[in-house]
Amino acid sequence: xxxxxxxxxxxxxxxxxxxxxxxxxxxxxxxxxxxxxxxxxxxxxxxxxxxxxxxxxxxxxxxxxxxxxxxxxxxxxxxxxxxxxxxxxxxxxxxxxxxxxxxxxxxxxxxxxxxxxxxxxxxxxxxxxxxxxxxxxxxxxxxxxxxxxxxxxxxxxxxxxxxxxxxxxxxxxxxxxxxxxxxxxxxxxxxxxxxxxxxxxxxxxxxxxxxxxxxxxxxxxxxxxxxxxxxxxxxxxxxxxxxxxxxxxxxxxxxxxxxxxxxxxxxxxxxxxxxxxxxxxxxxxxxxxxxxxxxxxxxxxxxxxxxxxxxxxxxxxxxxxxxxxxxxxxxxxxxxxxxxxxxxxxxxxxxxxxxxxxxxxxxxxxxxxxxxxxxxxxxxxxx
Numbered sequence: 147x148x149x150x151x152x153x154x155x156x157x158x159x160x161x162x163x164x165x166x167x168x169x170x171x172x173x174x175x176x177x178x179x180x181x182x183x184x185x186x187x188x189x190x191x192x193x194x195x196x197x198x199x200x201x202x203x204x205x206x207x208x209x210x211x212x213x214x215x216x217x218x219x220x221x222x223x224x225x226x227x228x229x230x231x232x233x234x235x236x237x238x239x240x241x242x243x244x245x246x247x248x249x250x251x252x253x254x255x256x257x258x259x260x261x262x263x264x265x266x267x268x269x270x271x272x273x274x275x276x277x278x279x280x281x282x283x284x285x286x287x288x289x290x291x292x293x294x295x296x297x298x299x300x301x302x303x304x305x306x307x308x309x310x311x312x313x314x315x316x317x318x319x320x321x322x323x324x325x326x327x328x329x330x331x332x333x334x335x336x337x338x339x340x341x342x343x344x345x346x347x348x349x350x351x352x353x354x355x356x357x358x359x360x361x362x363x364x365x366x367x368x369x370x371x372x373x374x375x376x377x378x379x380x381x382x383x384x385x386x387x388x389x390x391x392x393x394x395x396x397x398x399x400x401x402x403x404x405x406x407x408x409x410x411x412x413x414x415x416x417x418x419x420x421x422x423x424x425x426x427x428x429x430x431x432x433x434x435x436x437x438x439x440x441x442x443x444x445x446x447x448x449x450x451x452x453x454x455x456x457x458x459x460x461x462x463x464x465x466x467x468x469x470x471x472x473x474x475x476x477x478x479x480x481x482x483x484x485x486x487x488x489x490x491x492x493x494x495x496x497x498x499x500x501x502x503x504x505x506x507x508x509x510x511x512x513x514x515x516x517x518x519x520x521x522x523x524x525x526x527x528x529x
């Protein structure tokens with residue numbers, strides 16, 4: 147085995163399904179990234195546009211002084227189509243992005259990369275300066291992965307491996323030693339296929355292989371800290387954390403994304419298809435207990451219950467009216483109450499209207515009152 151093969155074998159022993167090496171250089175898609183920021187398509191993720199971070203993305207060598215090589219790895223998670231759509235939960239159910247079915251990948255990938263760095267020091271017989279990242283640093287990860295030969299950036303904006311699809315998470319290990327680099331992946335194997343663009347519920351995927359985060363369901367249900375825009379709420383469907391639609395329809399995942407999943411990313415009970423009525427009643431303590439060590443905690447309880455309320459409004463099951471009414475009366479988070487009011491308006495009917503009318507006089511938050519009135523007006527127009 148040559149040096150690169152030995153390092154790859156070390157990475158595979160740590161559970162990484164994908165492995166490549168590249169060198170720090172200006173990313174090929176840097177201009178596209180800058181144009182994307184100028185267009186405001188990053189939404190409220192202001193940290194992406196901060197100039198020091200943009201400069202580091204433009205110059206990866208600034209991440210680690212003396213950086214000479216970058217190892218890029220991938221950790222496979224479950225194909226989102228691998229579970230049947232027959233959840234055990236009673237009543238309407240939500241959907242969770244497949245990468246979030248198990249443990250938080252941040253707690254998996256970075257420690258393993260540090261183990262890889264320690265193994266590499268022993269292999270080389272010298273100390274190695276290093277920095278490990280996964281979705282946390284100012285890095286254009288997909289560019290690095292493409293330069294490391296792992297795949298190409300598809301029309302759905304995801305990195306696609308020609309033999310393993312796109313259901314994997316990326317990690318990077320910056321090193322101050324020279325390692326043999328892989329050949330960049332130059333081919334574009336999306337061809338004329340537009341399945342992901344056609345299937346996207348909100349039309350957020352753009353023709354230039356970027357997306358408008360402000361319309362993306364993953365952004366709306368995770369990174370967005372405020373209200374989901376009214377016009378987009380019906381399009382969110384029953385997604386309560388993230389979205390997998392563009393991956394589910396991708397032919398490369400239908401053919402190649404069925405390999406072994408890292409055990410720590412395997413589905414936890416009641417996570418892929420959570421029962422919405424039960425989720426809406428989660429107390430802070432219950433939420434923290436259920437999602438301890440899970441990426442779902444990034445949305446925080448108020449964001450997650452906001453998403454659950456929207457999913458209930460889209461489910462069309464009036465059996466949820468008492469749950470939404472209880473939330474509207476007693477939930478301390480105004481953000482959640484606003485979306486519960488919207489959901490009641492969507493479900494309609496006498497009981498929903500009564501719940502809205504009863505809650506209005508007691509509501510102290512002006513924005514919640516506005517949402518209640520809008521829901522009542524909607525019911526009147528529907529009637």
